[in-house]
Amino acid sequence: MDKALMSGNEALARGAWEAGVEVATAYPGTPSTEILQNVALYDDIYSEWAANEKVALDTAIGSAYAGRRTMAVMKHVGLNVASEALFYASYTGVNAGLVIITADDPGMHSSQNEQDNRNYARFAKAPMLEPSDSQEAKEFVALALALSEEHDTPVLIRTTTRTSHAKSVITLEDRETKEKRPYIKNPPKFVMIPAYARRRHPVIEERTAKLRQWAETCAINTIEWGDKKIGIISAGAAFQYAREIFPNASILKLGMAWPMPEQKIRDFAAQVDRLLIIEELEPFIEEHVRQMGIAVEGKSIFPAIGELTPERVRAAAVEAGVLAKNGNGHTPDVGALPIRPPVLCAGCGHRDVFWTLRRLKVTVNSDIGCYALGVLPPLESSDTIGAMGASIGVAMGMRHAGLEKENVAVIGDSTFFHSGLSALATAVYNNTPIVVIVVDNRTTGMTGHQGNPGSGETLRGEHGHRIDIAAVARALGVKHVYELEARELKEMQNTIKEAQKSGEPAVIVARTICVFETSHNREPYIVHNDDCNGCTLCFRIGCPAIFKSDELDEKTQRPKAWIDPVQCVGCGLCYDVCARQAIEPGKEIPVMAA
């Protein structure tokens, strides 16, 4: 049998293909993005990016109703957006199998919170599986689809950043194609008007009871017996750390996060002296076990905040006296080190926008995307960032409440289509005087440059229909719509001022460049040492291509600027901000005719 080293995300895609999935939908979001990108490599599966997670899940539900095995994928906060769909799908059930993947992000490597989506399984009354490595990730997709069909329910799979992005070995198998199940009209099942929904609720409760029964004997809730002084219940990535740090302990590994096998847990607990729960984030298993009347320790020992790591598990266990200290506990004294946070790329067009907003000293209600990096020094020009699409609503609220300063909303193109549209409609409807700047770099940059309705490029690489953002704003009734190049700093500054004076909703589509997608067609810029006096103005745009040179200015004794020709892509912002004309533009690179 063939084996391959795959990330959890690649394995989930492989699992979808092997299990006969025919339709897959998603909206990108770390750490889930590569799942659909890998699904798209299989021609047998129709796959697409939706404009947001709710649309992705509605679409997936429709496909499952119509009789095809289907997968929907999103990051943890994406399931908040899609939760409406999850709840009704739990009531209606499916027809062909439906698996929903939620990729959680303990430690917030690239998210705004670390919510624990196991809670959604209990909340929505849908079963959830939780793989702990790539092989399980692959196998659990097939299992989830079979469960979905057998129990007429959507099935959730929860991964975390660690299981999604870590690579381990998987065994490759062939694809098993499934006959399309016929769709048969059945309003009492598929139409959730109150009269029918009331009839569905008991069906759902019965389903959970049956699934709990299944969980008792299923092959993915397993016990590895060892020393019985300590018994550990664990799941997901945390299981691997538990195994690593407690090589001899007995471990009950729950491959199914919800519902839990109560009898199995009781039997296990009865046989060990001390029962510990090692789980990432919330005390989800722990509270359930305690509710069953079993003495258990979990979050009193192991942290509930942040991602677990082998050393965090060990340190917590040592601190609690569960483990003896080992020899690893040395720390070299490296002293204070400069941090290295992510920064806007050299040449990124978002820098033009935030440089301008900083100069205008307005309050900035920003949003989620690469442009969120505008909050960091030296640009430091964002006041609020919450969740995707929040910028416009928060900006409106600040206006209603009589904010002392002018404010603007900043939103990316992908985010605009994700959840900016209905907020903008609200602004027009109530004639709320807000200025919305759409930073349009024609790509979903933050998550690795996926297409979106504004770029027109589809997941399968086709050029679909590109939706014109300015036209959308006009169609929604915005009277003041401006389109400009963010690189033209003066024009952008004047336009923002003009829009603010209008006293009505205004939209500025600021076209910016994503240097991953297109280029400025210029050679690197050069600093003329004779003219530079080390004034530091160009340092303050935060460009990663600009460094302090070794040469000091005689008068000021400050280091002069130096532009790294390898990193500079020739955007010219430093040239625009330099007050001494010490920077020379790179030559234009002629664009080759296609």
Add this chain to the structure above:
Amino acid sequence: MTNKKANFLLAGVGGQGTLLASDIVAEVGLRQGLEAKKSEVHCMSQRGGAVTSHVRWGEKVASPLCEKGTVDFFVAQEMLEAMRWLEYLRPGGTVILSQQELPPTGTVFGSAVYPDKERIFTTIGQIAGKLLALDAVGVAESLGNRRTANSVLLGALSAELAEDEQPWLEVIMEKVPARHKEVNRKAFLAGREGAWELGD
């Protein structure tokens, strides 16, 4: 195969190719019949941020992350990053260091200070059993492509592991673009041979 079990840490800066290099190390482990796991973080860290990747070889590997203080081979692609992740090194472990300095933007617009070379070498020396400080970028540049610096480092690593070059070259050839195969092969061999001379 002399090392049935090994923990590796690769650390660099977004854009330096840390992830590809660690993919190669993991794959080499697999080719030798070992279990291999690898873990990294994508996304935010790639926009010029700090990037690390853990690789573990063994008969059986549970955690995809190395525990602090257990890394046998630490490949640092940048001087400051070598300091940042040094606590992962096992006392007596080996550090393969590219002497490249990439000052983060905070040292340019702010008051943060890049640690000096002397301090970096002494600190590493206090804990490492062996430090190989290579001018990996210089070697790569002399071969005509500075982006092959990672192959130089991997060459040095393979020599430190006292291993056959074959599986390494095989995997590198599979993973790099066709037009860069030859220069990467040269870079790997340069790192492999040079490693001994540059020793501690």
